[in-house]
Amino acid sequence: MNRFIVCALTSGAFISISAIIACSTTTRPIGEVVENAPPSFTASDGGDGSTAEAPDAASEVLSYCPSDHCPTEYATCPTSDFPCDVNLLTDPKNCGTCGHACPTSGIGSESYECIDGRCAMVCSSGRFDCDGIPDNGCESSPWDQDSCGKCGVVCSDPTKPCLLQLGTVGKNIKACGCLAGQYCQGQCVDTTTADSNCGGCGQACPRNGDGGTVDPSLHMFYGCSNSECGHIKCESGWADCDGSPANGCETNMLSPNSCGDCNNICADGQFCKKDRSITGYPPQCMCPEGKSFCAYPYDTVSGTCVDFSSDSSNCGGCNVTCAGSVGAAGKCIKGKCKLDCVDGRADCNGNDADGCEVKVDTDPHNCGGCGIVCDAIAGQACVQGRCAVEPCSEVDGGEVVPR
Structure with a gap:
């Protein structure tokens, strides 16, 4: 019995991987006449004494056999579990050739991966290889004055060092000097409202005003506004919702009747908590229908909706x-x-x-899925979840064998 697969493909000798449904599979004794059998392109008498011509190369119908050969980028290595189960382009233990292992670690924060058959150094988050010298690894930090945020960004002015700050798209970025505000005490501040740097660096506002006292129960203090001290401000998490200075900042922003803002009332079934899924953890009415509140560990007033x-x-x-x-x-x-x-x-x-x-992906007993078996007798390999095949040739006696 001979098994062969017939596919309409352009001619050429190569190894391919193919799903079973890609080609029709026929098993029959050689020489048996089968009704509606696949066409044969051997020369034959055309009935009028002429000889039929085989189709041209572009439409040649080839027979395909199970293959035990590996496609170009695959190999069977000493560490293999199955034939052709090593991808030499991506396997860090067999990079480019069997047994050529990439370093498991570098001199610092770098690691190595096999990319296109070559070991390549990969920097961990927050490190750069700016000089291109592998011997010193990922030598640059995004805090360095000559690689602020990325290679090539040099902070040459000592009054404008590399700083982490809020960018124009609402994300923290690293840049030379302050994109907004003034550089004071190692950070960028808005001197029009900064209580410790009001109107200029180092000009702190007294929280009790001009030598007076403030009742702590009022949750208020004197701070900076319009670059001047002496303006009443509310402590974090509190607000003056009634506009009366007599009772100070009377409203808790975690109140279900003023959640995060004055008079923001939470709907029935919701409650006011700090949402840890949002930067700054602002108070929110939580949770919407279909979700439940899970408190953050060791903190009953904040959490997320899940x-x-x-x-x-x-x-x-x-x-x-x-x-x-x-x-x-x-x-x-x-x-x-x-x-x-x-x-x-x-x-x-x-x-x-x-x-x-x-x-x-590689198991010939479960190729592409559980129980899908490749031809074990022929030593057929499983590559990328498909049983490998290659073009067949006929030898004396009509037997179909791999080319």
Whole structure:
């Protein structure tokens, strides 16, 4: 019996990977006449004494056989579990060739990855390789005066050092000097409102005004406004909602009747808490329908709104984390933790204890999915989740074999 696969493809000798559905597979004894059999392009008598011509190369129909050869970028190495399971372009233990391992660590904060078959240095977050010299690793910090935020940004003016500050798009960035405000005591400040630098660096406002006293229960103090001291201000988390200086800043911004702002009333079923999902943790009416409030650890007045049915950190309840396993990440589905297999892995035995234990990208017994078996007798490899094939040739006797 001979197995062959017939595909309409451009001619050429190469190894390919193919899904079973990509080609029709036929098994029959050689020489058997089969009704509606695939066309044969061997020369034959055309019936009028002429000889039929084979199709041109562009439309040649080739036979394909199971292949035990590896595509160009793949190899079978001493560490292999299966044939052709090593990608020489990306495997850090076999980078470019079998056994050539990239360094596991550098001299500092850098690591190494295999990129296009070569070991490449990768800097960790907050470090740069600005001089291009591998021997000293990722030598630059985003705080350096000659690489402020990125390579090549030099802060040459000592009065305008590299500072972390709020950028124009609302995100913290590093830049030379202050993008807004004035540089005072190592930071950028707005001297029109800064209580410790009112109207200029180092000019602090007395919180009690001109030598007086302030009742602590009023939650107010004297501070800076329009670059001048002596203006009444509210302590953080409090507001003067009635406009009366006699009772100071009387309203707690965590009140359900003035949540984060005067007279912002929370709807029934909601309550006022600090939302830790927003920068600055402002008070918010929490939570919208379909979500539940989970308090931040050790802090009952702040937290986040979560969906117990899908949040993998709060699955079915607060702080219930879905743990991952071998080849799998934890995922919350309808309030219960499940395993979510990463690409190239599958759970074929149904046992959560060993996670997604099968590498369906390379396992010829589970190629592309559980139970999909490549031709073991031919030594057919599984590459990228597909059984490898290559063009076949006919030899004496009509047997179809790999070219």
